[in-house]
Amino acid sequence: xxxxxxxxxxxxxxxxxxxxxxxxxxxxxxxxxxxxxxxxxxxxxxxxxxxxxxxxxxxxxxxxxxxxxxxxxxxxxxxxxxxxxxxxxxxxxxxxxxxxxxxxxxxxxxxxxxxxxxxxxxxxxxxxxxxxxxxxxxxxxxxxxxxxxxxxx
Amino acid sequence: xxxxxxxxxxxxxxxxxxxxxxxxxxxxxxxxxxxxxxxxxxxxxxxxxxxxxxxxxxxxxxxxxxxxxxxxxxxxxxxxxxxxxxxxxxxxxxxxxxxxxxxxxxxxxxxxxxxxxxxxxxxxxxxxxxxxxxxxxxxxxxxxxxxxxxxxx
Amino acid sequence: xxxxxxxxxxxxxxxxxxxxxxxxxxxxxxxxxxxxxxxxxxxxxxxxxxxxxxxxxxxxxxxxxxxxxxxxxxxxxxxxxxxxxxxxxxxxxxxxxxxxxxxxxxxxxxxxxxxxxxxxxxxxxxxxxxxxxxxxxxxxxxxxxxxxxxxxx
Amino acid sequence: xxxxxxxxxxxxxxxxxxxxxxxxxxxxxxxxxxxxxxxxxxxxxxxxxxxxxxxxxxxxxxxxxxxxxxxxxxxxxxxxxxxxxxxxxxxxxxxxxxxxxxxxxxxxxxxxxxxxxxxxxxxxxxxxxxxxxxxxxxxxxxxxxxxxxxxxx
Numbered sequence: 001x002x003x004x005x006x007x008x009x010x011x012x013x014x015x016x017x018x019x020x021x022x023x024x025x026x027x028x029x030x031x032x033x034x035x036x037x038x039x040x041x042x043x044x045x046x047x048x049x050x051x052x053x054x055x056x057x058x059x060x061x062x063x064x065x066x067x068x069x070x071x072x073x074x075x076x077x078x079x080x081x082x083x084x085x086x087x088x089x090x091x092x093x094x095x096x097x098x099x100x101x102x103x104x105x106x107x108x109x110x111x112x113x114x115x116x117x118x119x120x121x122x123x124x125x126x127x128x129x130x131x132x133x134x135x136x137x138x139x140x141x142x143x144x145x146x147x148x149x150x151x152x153x
Numbered sequence: 154x155x156x157x158x159x160x161x162x163x164x165x166x167x168x169x170x171x172x173x174x175x176x177x178x179x180x181x182x183x184x185x186x187x188x189x190x191x192x193x194x195x196x197x198x199x200x201x202x203x204x205x206x207x208x209x210x211x212x213x214x215x216x217x218x219x220x221x222x223x224x225x226x227x228x229x230x231x232x233x234x235x236x237x238x239x240x241x242x243x244x245x246x247x248x249x250x251x252x253x254x255x256x257x258x259x260x261x262x263x264x265x266x267x268x269x270x271x272x273x274x275x276x277x278x279x280x281x282x283x284x285x286x287x288x289x290x291x292x293x294x295x296x297x298x299x300x301x302x303x304x305x306x
Numbered sequence: 307x308x309x310x311x312x313x314x315x316x317x318x319x320x321x322x323x324x325x326x327x328x329x330x331x332x333x334x335x336x337x338x339x340x341x342x343x344x345x346x347x348x349x350x351x352x353x354x355x356x357x358x359x360x361x362x363x364x365x366x367x368x369x370x371x372x373x374x375x376x377x378x379x380x381x382x383x384x385x386x387x388x389x390x391x392x393x394x395x396x397x398x399x400x401x402x403x404x405x406x407x408x409x410x411x412x413x414x415x416x417x418x419x420x421x422x423x424x425x426x427x428x429x430x431x432x433x434x435x436x437x438x439x440x441x442x443x444x445x446x447x448x449x450x451x452x453x454x455x456x457x458x459x
Numbered sequence: 460x461x462x463x464x465x466x467x468x469x470x471x472x473x474x475x476x477x478x479x480x481x482x483x484x485x486x487x488x489x490x491x492x493x494x495x496x497x498x499x500x501x502x503x504x505x506x507x508x509x510x511x512x513x514x515x516x517x518x519x520x521x522x523x524x525x526x527x528x529x530x531x532x533x534x535x536x537x538x539x540x541x542x543x544x545x546x547x548x549x550x551x552x553x554x555x556x557x558x559x560x561x562x563x564x565x566x567x568x569x570x571x572x573x574x575x576x577x578x579x580x581x582x583x584x585x586x587x588x589x590x591x592x593x594x595x596x597x598x599x600x601x602x603x604x605x606x607x608x609x610x611x612x
Contacts, residue, residue, distance in 0.1 A: 070249070084391065086374070107577035238543065272393070366537070385521055
């Protein structure tokens with residue numbers, strides 16, 4: 001439980017192929033097993049997969065939702081936050097986190113990476129936007145975990 | 154566990170005397186025992202008391218914080234949400250909730266009562282702003298619980 | 307031009323009868339003639355009337371819009387601000403203003419009155435929510451103007 | 460006046476060297492001469508330079524400010540919008556605009572570029588983050604203007 005109550009955001013595409021889904025699931029699971037609270041944008045794809053991995057090992061999962069209804073959250077979100085702010089919720093998501101993990105993703109994810117770096121938060125990148133100065137790139141869920149454990153040592 | 158995963162906001166003054174603190178604590182405890190998730194503004198007074206009551210019976214407690222630091226949350230907040238939006242967080246707090254319970258409170262609380270009514274959410278008032286049309290006024294924590302159980306029946 | 311570039315919010319109901327529309331129009335006109343910038347929620351009713359009065363005398367009018375489209379602004383808004391935050395825009399509207407004038411209005415207006423008072427801003431009330439401690443109640447557009455001129459003396 | 464009342468955001472670094480300042484000033488001036496309303500983040504550097512160029516030719520300039528005080532706006536902002544949302548204001552700034560022009564810039568600017576692309580808005584890049592797919596790159600203020608005139612034809 002080395003990450004007990006640590007707040008970690010997992011960000012990424014709202015639609016994921018099997019490889020990306022499995023990767024994000026694995027990240028959620030590994031972090032959840034250590035006691036982290038997983039914050040995501042609460043919708044599908046990478047967000048769902050990360051919540052699912054964490055949820056299945058009993059971790060807390062938070063969905064910072066863009067819309068007006070808690071019901072838009074994926075079923076693995078335990079705590080829905082209903083912002084009704086559209087992409088404005090990206091800023092809150094990043095601000096909640098101590099570390100941000102980016103997995104794949106489009107422009108929304110890029111905005112979150114940039115916002116996190118702007119706020120001086122560590123960003124770990126896995127199969128995501130390349131060559132962003134400041135991002136710590138890794139190549140597996142296990143490496144995500146080991147990097148994060150390093151940050152908190 | 155009749156309120157399992159129901160999202161209930163408890164709003165009220167950031168500074169509370171003993172009577173109000175005990176009242177809010179009791180409300181948090183009674184709702185927490187039924188399995189509700191307690192959403193508050195995350196700071197002191199009524200917010201702390203409600204979180205504490207819920208926390209001590211093992212319920213989930215969310216603090217929708219106005220500032221920029223998770224550390225400003227009271228110690229009974231399990232999930233801090235860091236909005237950095239000042240009073241703007243009042244709108245998110247109300248939007249997250251299915252029911253809002255107002256206990257005492259000043260202008261901030263009044264704004265939340267009005268926002269909740271604007272969003273057509275039930276508002277239960279206990280020792281708070283009087284004569285607001287639409288608020289369901291009660292006189293004890295037990296009555297808060299029984300009113301809320303009615304809403305969800 | 308005693309109010310040149312002063313930022314004054316006019317808040318109130320989105321639907322107005324003739325009396326209220328005329329009142330809000332007159333308030334916008336009187337303040338606009340003095341050079342104030344009129345901030346409103348950008349939609350219909352009181353918001354439109356106040357913008358119209360100010361617009362017709364050449365004053366700047368700002369609409370802090372709840373939705374996602376500049377096109378939802380009434381035709382007398384010169385500068386649309388597209389927040390996509392729903393009622394969250396109420397907080398920004400109030401925060402922009404040095405003084406808030408409330409004319410009629412429902413729960414949304416009540417939330418703005420409370421937010422303004424919470425932020426220690428002067429609130430002038432005309433045919434609006436009664437008996438809110440802290441609101442300076444007046445009974446005509448001319449009195450709105452004279453009160454505001456006093457504030458800035 | 461081919462851009463009359465068109466809403467154009469100019470984004471970029473809060474600190475600018477002489478070359479960048481002059482570039483942004485020129486962009487503001489060229490767009491302002493055509494009647495555009497210039498939206499910026501309201502602070503220094505590129506934001507100030509663009510406002511200044513537009514202000515000096517009589518155009519409207521809007522500053523979507525991150526903080527809590529209108530006074531933090533640069534002196535060439537005619538309409539301050541006080542969000543108190545920190546980086547959250549980036550989202551509102553982009554949402555107000557029909558076209559976004561990025562000049563130089565750091566992570567904040569990158570977040571705005573990404574948000575604009577996410578919202579399907581045209582982004583013109585001048586001496587800014589390179590190789591972002593979707594950005595229309597140009598090399599002079601005159602080219603910024605001609606591209607924007609094309610968009611609105």
